[in-house]
Amino acid sequence: MQVIAVAILAGCVGLSVSVPHSFDLRGTHIQEPCNVYEDVSHSYRSDSYDFAVKFYKAVAHRSIDFNFVYSPLSVWLILAGMAEGADSLTRQQIFNLLSLPYDDCTRQKYYQLATSHIVQADDIKVISNRVLLLDAGVTPNPTWYDIVNKNNLLDVLTAPIRHNPTVTVKELKKLLRAELPKINIEGNSVILDTIDYNALWTTEFADARIERSPFHDQAGNKVGFVDLMKITKRARIGYVKSLKAKMLELPVGENERYRMVFAIFPESKDVRASFDVVSIEIVFEMFESFRESHVPVEVAIPRLVISSEHDVRALIADMGITSLFDDPEATRNVSHPPALPSSFIQRATLTLDNHGLHSSPPAQAAPYGTPTGLDPKVGNDFIADRPFLYALFDAETLTVMMASAYSVPTYKN
Structure with missing residues (x-):
């Protein structure tokens, strides 16, 4: 995952990569090693298409002029990462929405397939930033942090969201090149998702x-x-x-x-x-x-060149996922205190040239x-x-x- 913009942001507004602390939050998650030798590529394609189609229809339903771009893959990865630290009910809801398998090792194979070709090279530039931004003082669960980090699902950073919200939002807009008109930072965290495509x-x-x-x-x-x-x-x-x-x-x-x-x-x-x-x-x-x-x-x-910003929180609320944002019990395995993202925004930009x-x-x-x-x-x-x-x-x-x-x-x- 590319985190160039977010790394710069860390220097501008006092962000830092959250260091896992030695506290114990129980949860059953992917264990090492995972030895799944069967080919899951067909089932992965079918399951990922299921979410892509559902999310497309949700985006299209809210589009006024039917002119937009979005990344179902990026949203899929972020929600999968949050689900790995959610309580059993929320986890089940998200897994069902994403058509994710409940078997831990098969799910890890899905993650490997999903992230294996997000690249930045001379011929293709796909720059993706998937970030859970926590308020200073919110500590991520080290077990969960290790899972999302190893599987390249999302990055976890901290910022003075409540202490200095004005500067935080200003720098986010500038460095992520997003207008963020609907961003709400009244909670103790936000989810930020940007993806840029420009290729030959x-x-x-x-x-x-x-x-x-x-x-x-x-x-x-x-x-x-x-x-x-x-x-x-x-x-x-x-x-x-x-x-x-x-x-x-x-x-x-x-x-x-x-x-x-x-x-x-x-x-x-x-x-x-x-x-x-x-x-x-x-x-x-x-x-x-x-x-x-x-x-x-x-x-x-x-x-x-087309660029869109989407209120993903509202989109997935339309699909029945709400506890992730308003129920502390739902995210108790993500961090302490539980992360309650007040916003989930995606900004996607796609360039077609000759x-x-x-x-x-x-x-x-x-x-x-x-x-x-x-x-x-x-x-x-x-x-x-x-x-x-x-x-x-x-x-x-x-x-x-x-x-x-x-x-x-x-x-x-």
Whole structure:
């Protein structure tokens, strides 16, 4: 986990990494060593998709303009970390929400899969900060602290939240690059979650093929303009019958180690309603639908930067998780006195640019009438000039790292 911003914050407002104290808080948690040799990758994918879909629907329900980005993975990891120190009832509620296995060692395998590909490298930058910020004087349970630290679930830091709240919030906003309009620091802790994505496509979109183009709403009305990045190449495109959605998969990074998946809904006038039926099975159907075109096809997606802040506390309260924030008994195994986070805020930022590792192939259209080898519903192009959904997946585990809905053009009418 990257904690650059938080490390700087420690110097600015007197934060320090909490040092576990030698007190005894009982709890049954992951023990060492864990020897689980079975392959849990399929069950992990299915369970992680279950939460990603539920959380997506919660975010979409609260979105006014249906234009947002979030990280289900980051929230999943933080909640898993808090659950490891929760009382039995809260722990059960969170495990059920996250579809986490109750077997300690299997759960640890899930954690390893979930955190193994959050990287910062020359080709891909995914900078993630997941922090439980405790007020000075609140002492973390060393057993719990050891679990979340070893499994890379979240960081635990302290700050003068009650003694100097104004400076604390000011520095948090500056260093985490967040507005934090809904942050509440009246409790003895807050949960802060930031994730930034900026990466190189495996194949670049040529500068010369970026065009200022109209962007439409789902009914076909022009609502503004976007800078469409265009490329003509053989591409992986699919059609998901359950959603009546046209899908595109673009590789990201060296050796195509990430995938960006886009979805448009040409047969629907309501993208929100179209996604309401999404389930775990449909996510698997999506990946099975992809076929590489036999000939080059036209692909065009907007160049954009999108950033969102989410009140995760309110979102998971909608899903029935409340004791984590208002019941001291629920977090008695996290710290002493029990941590009662007054806020849980996520700020996510995602950048899509035209830069890539390999040069764009020369634009070369296929001869007229040449079959593409794709589903007839797909046609011979993928042009994202109307509301679309997209998500970032790790290519090995197919974990949903970030997801977004785009409906507000860069340049409005």
